Amino acid sequence: MRMTKQRKAIIDLFKENSGKALSAEMMYHLVGDDKMNLSTVYRTMDKLLEAKLINKTVVNTVAYFYLAESEHNHFMICTNCQKMIPIGCVIKKFLPDLATQNHFKITGHDITIFGLCEECI
Ligand SMILES: [Zn+2]
Ligand SMILES: [Zn+2]
Structure with missing residues (x-):
C-alpha cells in the first residue's frame, strides 16, 4: 500500500488519540474539512482496512476504527x-x-x- 498524505494523516490521528476508537465522522472533524472531505476519509479507511493497518468494530450501527496491533487482542x-x-x-x-x-x-x-x-x- 502506498502511504499517501491522507493515509498518513489518518494513521497519525489514531496515534494522537491512542486508546480510543474513532468513527469516520469523528476523524473528519479532527482532521478538518480543509484537508479532507468525508468521502475521502471513508475511502482512506477502506484502504487502511484492506492493508490490515486498522480494525473495525460496529457499536450501535456506527462503525468505529482503531489501529491494528501486532498482537491478537x-x-x-x-x-x-x-x-x-x-x-x-x-x-x-x-x-x-x-x-x-x-x-x-x-x-x-x-x-x-x-x-x-x-x-x-
Ligand atoms: Zn467512557
Ligand atoms: Zn481472540
Whole structure:
C-alpha cells in the first residue's frame, strides 16, 4: 500500500488519540474539512482496512476504527467516550472444545464488549 498524505494523516490521528476508537465522522472533524472531505476519509479507511493497518468494530450501527496491533487482542469499548480497554483473548481456551462439540472448524473469531468505563458510569 502506498502511504499517501491522507493515509498518513489518518494513521497519525489514531496515534494522537491512542486508546480510543474513532468513527469516520469523528476523524473528519479532527482532521478538518480543509484537508479532507468525508468521502475521502471513508475511502482512506477502506484502504487502511484492506492493508490490515486498522480494525473495525460496529457499536450501535456506527462503525468505529482503531489501529491494528501486532498482537491478537480484544477490547472493551466505552460507548460514551470511545475509550478502549484491551482484555487480551478471553475465548482462546474455549475454542477447541467449542469446535469439537459443534463439529465446527473455527477459522477466526471477533469479540468486542461494550459498556461504560469508570469515568462514564
Ligand atoms: Zn467512557
Ligand atoms: Zn481472540
